[in-house]
Amino acid sequence: xxxxxxxxxxxxxxxxxxxxxxLLEWDQxxxxxxxxxxxxxxxxxxxxxxxxxxxxxxxxxKYLKKLEIEKDxxxxxxxxxxxxxRIYEKKTKVPLKLVKEIAKTSSxxxxxxxxxxxKSDFKIFQPxxxxxxxxxxxxxETIGYEDKAYDVLIDDFEPYTAIKDIEPVFSGLRKKLVPxxxxxxxxxxxxxxxxxxxxxxxxxKKFGIEIIKDMGFDFEHxxxxxxxxxxxxxxxxxxxxxxxxxxxxxxxxxxxxEAGHGLYEQGYKKEHYRTPMAEAISLGYHExxxxxxxxxxxxxxxxxxYHYPKLQNIFPEQLKKYGLEEFYRAINIVKPSFIRxxxxxxxxxxxxxxxxxxxxxxxxxxxxxxxxxxxxxxxMEEYLGIVPENDSAGVLQDIHWSQGLFGYFPTYTLGNLxxxxxxxxxxxxxxxxxxxxSNGHLLDLKKWLNxxxxxxxxxxxxxxxxxxxxxxxxxxxxxxxxxxxxxxLIYGVTF
Numbered sequence: 001x002x003x004x005x006x007x008x009x010x011x012x013x014x015x016x017x018x019x020x021x022x023l024l025e026w027d028q029x030x031x032x033x034x035x036x037x038x039x040x041x042x043x044x045x046x047x048x049x050x051x052x053x054x055x056x057x058x059x060x061x062k063y064l065k066k067l068e069i070e071k072d073x074x075x076x077x078x079x080x081x082x083x084x085x086r087i088y089e090k091k092t093k094v095p096l097k098l099v100k101e102i103a104k105t106s107s108x109x110x111x112x113x114x115x116x117x118x119k120s121d122f123k124i125f126q127p128x129x130x131x132x133x134x135x136x137x138x139x140x141e142t143i144g145y146e147d148k149a150y151d152v153l154i155d156d157f158e159p160y161t162a163i164k165d166i167e168p169v170f171s172g173l174r175k176k177l178v179p180x181x182x183x184x185x186x187x188x189x190x191x192x193x194x195x196x197x198x199x200x201x202x203x204x205k206k207f208g209i210e211i212i213k214d215m216g217f218d219f220e221h222x223x224x225x226x227x228x229x230x231x232x233x234x235x236x237x238x239x240x241x242x243x244x245x246x247x248x249x250x251x252x253x254x255x256x257x258e259a260g261h262g263l264y265e266q267g268y269k270k271e272h273y274r275t276p277m278a279e280a281i282s283l284g285y286h287e288x289x290x291x292x293x294x295x296x297x298x299x300x301x302x303x304x305x306y307h308y309p310k311l312q313n314i315f316p317e318q319l320k321k322y323g324l325e326e327f328y329r330a331i332n333i334v335k336p337s338f339i340r341x342x343x344x345x346x347x348x349x350x351x352x353x354x355x356x357x358x359x360x361x362x363x364x365x366x367x368x369x370x371x372x373x374x375x376x377x378x379x380m381e382e383y384l385g386i387v388p389e390n391d392s393a394g395v396l397q398d399i400h401w402s403q404g405l406f407g408y409f410p411t412y413t414l415g416n417l418x419x420x421x422x423x424x425x426x427x428x429x430x431x432x433x434x435x436x437x438s439n440g441h442l443l444d445l446k447k448w449l450n451x452x453x454x455x456x457x458x459x460x461x462x463x464x465x466x467x468x469x470x471x472x473x474x475x476x477x478x479x480x481x482x483x484x485x486x487x488x489l490i491y492g493v494t495f
Contacts, residue, residue, distance in 0.1 A: 236266070
């Protein structure tokens with residue numbers, strides 16, 4: 001057996017441990033009895049410890065050293081070795097004491113954040129935020145960086161990406177988005193929010209499952225269940241989607257969003273299962289898949305040309321009196337709001353840019369943690385023209401900072417930008433794609449994504465794959481043009 005074969009066998013054992021943890025976490029969010037939380041925590045901690053021990057072992061170190069001088073590796077084998085080495089080096093550089101301190105602060109901080117949000121009192125959370133920022137700065141110093149400490153944190157979620165890559169894209173996007181939102185919100189066009197009604201959750205779920213099947217999600221190797229908040233778990237031959245348990249609202253877009261994630265996880269080549277070649281390039285690319293299905297397909301007029309009559313038959317009391325155009329406009333209402341997860345396509349990225357700007361400045365020592373409520377309100381007014389009335393609607397609305405997830409937010413906007421650029425290329429490659437979608441045929445897009453995105457796993461970086469597929473690096477002009485054309489028509493404005 002070759003060194004590589006021994007190495008990849010060891011790597012697959014690591015992936016099995018991760019998959020077991022993923023399944024237990026999925027169960028915890030869906031079916032596990034509430035009284036089982038403590039016991040489940042012990043099991044997950046044990047699995048995590050075994051995984052860390054195997055990953056950082058002398059055995060892994062020897063494999064990686066031997067593979068560095070191996071000359072006969074394929075590109076796919078080199079990618080697997082490169083990606084495992086990348087994880088190994090990060091895990092072995094950070095002292096166990098710092099890892100435990102971050103975990104402890106995350107646990108205490110998350111509880112404090114929940115109390116602070118409930119009381120809308122940032123000062124309850126402030127000391128924990130200060131501590132977490134300090135710990136994450138120590139983390140960045142331990143890993144090491146060429147330019148900015150924040151680069152280390154971005155790289156955790158968007159590998160091989162730094163501020164110098166993001167900043168030119170985000171700064172240009174910000175300058176163009178703010179006036180676009182202002183012009184739309186000042187428009188005299190008023191749209192009836194016909195989705196602000198009660199839609200039976202079970203009927204929505206049944207309809208959503210049919211849509212997800214049409215998208216190409218394989219229910220022989222995946223399933224859909226309910227959770228408090230939608231998420232996707234699992235990979236390859238066992239992918240779990242979840243949707244809302246209950247509540248008023250129209251949940252189909254969330255279902256399509258999660259199915260987009262699920263299609264990515266089901267789209268890897270079987271020969272690469274349990275290796276980095278059967279993993280997504282980055283969170284930004286993962287988000288591009290979910291946003292493409294949720295927004296570019298699910299909120300398009302052509303999609304509903306086929307599906308709206310079916311939806312009207314399912315919900316005649318709510319929708320029979322509204323035509324396709326009224327429904328299409330309603331699912332694309334633009335309205336600046338305080339809460340990120342409620343934001344529409346045009347305003348959503350401004351929420352992310354606000355958080356990105358603040359995180360970047362926190363780790364560049366331009367602002368202190370104690371200043372975040374005031375800075376948040378200033379930027380909210382600057383970007384969206386609104387000011388939160390309290391901390392709960394402002395700086396305390398997201399859980400991410402309490403858990404130390406700095407560098408995570410930019411992936412949301414990167415995903416939106418990638419989605420449009422990739423979709424535009426798909427339409428170039430398939431000139432009849434719009435016609436197919438308007439007739440209810442979605443599999444052509446799924447197959448294109450399999451071939452051009454999913455099957456590559458981690459062979460390329462996000463930057464490299466974008467260039468390979470579209471002939472250019474990430475270009476926000478695709479997204480800006482899409483917004484202007486779509487919402488210019490909906491709101492009767494020109495930009």
